[in-house]
Amino acid sequence: MLIRLFHERDAQAVSNLVRSALLVSCAKDYPPEPLNAFADTQTPACMLERGRTTHFYVAEEDGVAVGCGAVGADGDDPGVCGVYSFYVLPEWQGRGVGRKIMEALEADDAAREARRLTLHASRTALGFYRRMGFGFVGGDDRPDADGLYHMEKLR
Ligand SMILES: CC(C)(COP(=O)(O)OP(=O)(O)OC[C@H]1O[C@@H](n2cnc3c(N)ncnc32)[C@H](O)[C@@H]1OP(=O)(O)O)[C@@H](O)C(=O)NCCC(=O)NCCS
DSSP states (O other): OEEEEOOGGGHHHHHHHHHHIIIIIGGGTSOHHHHHHHHHHOOHHHHHHHHHHSEEEEEEETTEEEEEEEEEEOTTOTTEEEEEEEEEOGGGTTSSHHHHHHHHHHHSHHHHTOSEEEEEEOGGGHHHHHHTTOEEGGGOOOOOTTSOEEEEEEO
C-alpha cells in the first residue's frame, strides 16, 4: 500500500472512488437525496480543485486508487487544520487503508503545525473517526442540518 500525493492524472479514478464510497457505503445511512446530488458534485474537476487547495493524498494498491484524504486550511485561523475528502473504496474498507491515510494526514506539515484538526463526519464514518481519536466539538454529538457531525482532535 502506497500513500502518496494526488496527481492530476488521478482525477477521474479518485472521483470514481469517492462516488462509489458515497453511493454504496453512505447510502446505508442517508436517503438517496441529497446523497445523489452531493455525489454528483464529486467530479474530476472537484478533485483537481481539492488537489490545488489542499495537501491531497491517495492510497494506491497495484496502481489502483483505493482511498483518499486531504488536509488544508479551515477558515482563517492557521492553528486549525481541516480534514477533507476522506473515502475508501467499499471493497477495501475495514482493511486498514483509512488508518494509513489518517497517519499520512497527521504527519503532513499542515496538520503538524495546527493545534486542532477538524472535520465533518458522515454517520457512516463516525466510529472510524472516534477510533482515530476525534471527539465531538464542544461535546455536542448531534448532527447538523446536513446530517454531519462536527468533530475535532486537539494536538
Ligand atoms: C470511514 C472510512 C474512511 C474508514 O476507512 P477504513 O479503511 O474502512 O478504516 P480502517 O480499516 O483503516 O479502520 C481503522 C480502525 O477504525 C475502526 N473502524 C473503521 N470503521 C469503523 C466504524 N464505522 N465504526 C467503528 N470503528 C470503525 C476499525 O475497526 C479499525 O480499528 P482497529 O485499528 O482497532 O482495528 C471508510 O469506511 C469509508 O470510506 N466509509 C464510507 C465513506 C465515508 O463515510 N467517508 C467519510 C466521509 S466524512
